[in-house]
Amino acid sequence: MVPHSERRKSAFAGTRSGERTGFHPQEDSEDTSGPLSRPAKMSSGGTTGALLYAVSAAVLGMLQFGFNTGVINAPRKFIENFVRDNYEAKPSLIFSVIVSIFAVGGMIGCPLASWMLDTQGRKKALLYNAAFGIIGAAFMGFSKLATSVEMLIIGRFLIGINCGFATTASPTYVSEIAPVRMRGAFGTVNQLAVGFGMTCGQILGIDVILGSDEGWPLLLGLAVVPAAIQLIMLPFAPESPRYLLLCAHDEEKARVALTKIRGSSDVENEINDMHLEDQAAREEQKFSVKDLFTTPALRIPLVIGIVMHLSQQLGGINAVLYYSSTIFVKAGLSEEDARLAVIGVGSILFVMALVSIPLMDRLGRRTLQLCGLGGMTAFSILMTIAFFTYENNTTMSIFAVIFTFLYVAFFGVGPSSIPWMILSELFGQGARSAAVSVGALVNWFANFVVGLTFIPMSEALGNYVFIPYTILLIIFFVFTYLKLPETKNRTIEEVTALFKK
Template identity: 35%
Template structure:
């Protein structure tokens, strides 16, 4: 990490300490995402959960549930997670404002522990209500985490490695998926009906580990300086995260952003939606988050087992073959993390959606021909792996990075609230509507997701600027030509100072970028 920061450090012990801090930081935050995903994978063993729902209902009311009622209760148990996530996304701006980014993540572990206890003890108590309530609380935990965590990572990361650090979320989501697949194997916790509560209960472990580690890391320096006016703690925070004593450049950059907002309070969601100068940034976040959830990755899992069976793989071997998809996810996310600062956000995000659309189309063809051509099932497996890899290389993590990069400190919390709300609503819609789409269209349902992925790629191709190594002021200039058509009011134009405009323009000339005309952006002196 030190070499990527381009900050010379002649003290070997300081370099070692910096590496340790970065490792500690990654471990702490990754455990939180690991916690989030592990709660999902017990629901890939629906036969056990449905038996519990039926048994607890029978014990309570004396009669077994009808098939339709059981399906409805099962659907509620699954979808309540997304409802909790939506609530978490709607309220996240409050704790990140008053508790800070780090404080929010610490407090949020309480929801994680409570949800894990309720779900793991529901079988012992014979209460399906505990399972549903626990799922809601874990969803609440996830909704807060997936907004506060990218916000924190984006604010503590130098712009040179902001994308790589932001990809931690995607990498450890994949690690959580892979861990859930392993723990769900028949030899471990997925082989008996009596063991599924332990799989839920294991979510307590990462939460406790994070509670032990996170207090030793500083709060976001940007939050401390811009919102709490605490110069000393902000400076110390930068020194810890960057592993160097001289953080003058970083402090000046944040102070410039603070000066531009000195007459601007934290912007609420309603006010942000009304700001014409942020109109296309908001639309970009909404489109990106909607495409992220609606591009059809979750639908792949519904077909994986049947496709493996068609390929001649015996049923008892399928869980082990499925592990390969988890491994591909991790590998693709690592590749994305290593290349996002070289290639940029645009190519990975647009390319990811475009390749997903392509492979979804090819998968539709192969699924409809696999009964006619003996080798088609094997080709379908390749297309499934290609779809998963395409998602993890770009769309899997970059949307969270973009949300933090497109908005300044005063708007960032509300922007994450908007993005999170869209994400969880789309997640809920997929879970609710996919069974009906699958029933009506069969394997042709993938064409719907191909269309959504293609539409997302086209929009981003024309309207998303590159944000790699860019400050907020530079990113704002990239959107200026679009937003100026909205006749930005004088109050909304206090985005960058004249000195910043001159500095950025000079930088563009040195880097042979297209000239920025003075009328493309309004500057304040």
């Protein structure tokens, strides 16, 4: 999950071009790391047609990510029927593979994007990924026509690569073309796109639209739409001026692109600041992934960041996002009502993306993370109670749905985005890229584990399926309370100094 309001330092700001890995929420309006740290003096810029067009083209990748996270939920029964007709293996097990293979693709897409962003450019990398997304969507859409379960699995894997790629490439491009003072605002667009895409997938999955035995291949195949629109739009979008200047070393093209995006030829300050930022990055010592694990001052914040990522996934949120239709049926709802209730999950995440924007800098990262984990723990317990007592009790079925919605809402308060931004605030410029790479890999792997294991856990534990997640949430809450420092209103130097003592 993803992004928020103006923050101190995102994984993008202040890093050398091409060192961005993982899905990062947001940019700050100020670079506070490196030997030349000072408030940014870049031209303030503003919202122009060219900027809005480019951002719209880029965030279609994030909409794709949200769509493919939420769309698999409703048609489970129909996909399992398809598996049963064409495969002798247990349908629920194959469905778990279909769901979780998406995250395996994501683990490949993230590092692939980091490499392509630097070698091919931001715009061309996004363009290639959009074309790749069309291929993945086609595999899923035609799988039933070809009576091939393998095509469906391959399609989910390919679209997972596409979405993992997008979670790195789209925020990187957006952060690099947005004016410094507006990076926080534009950073929220990524999270809003995810929530909107998820809600669209869930709405289209209801019975009267595409939630049927005939409609599910088209439902999954509709992933072609955002990819195709992005493929059409991107050729007319400008390349990132930062890439042109710092990677392609073409200052003239960078100046032309920046002038187009800003709608003004007054871009000298911004060009000069890019040079200074690059110089600061070159002068700072670089750390590898191995260094993160062997250097005590780096190992401690890395462990904190990894636990934050694990808390996002192993708290059970993707069990809800992938299987909420199944959860609601187990809570006593009819299958039709369950698919309608699923729409509320994506809608709540979309709304919470808006609500949490002003809270991030007012309350701080640590406070919101603790609040989110605490709320998820409480409602995870209440969900279990409701699941256990719903039989012959319509009221408890309703409460089970309400508790699930509130569980998702508290996830949106902090755990949805803070893990993606916290590593960039715990590490200096030289170690940030490696740390964010590790965090992204851990996040996608944990996503895979939850997607693969929830159905077997549900069959084994029945109404007690959320108890393991509850126990983990309690552990994550205690760890966060004891170990996570508050990074709000602290410079990178102040934060890293805490771990050097």
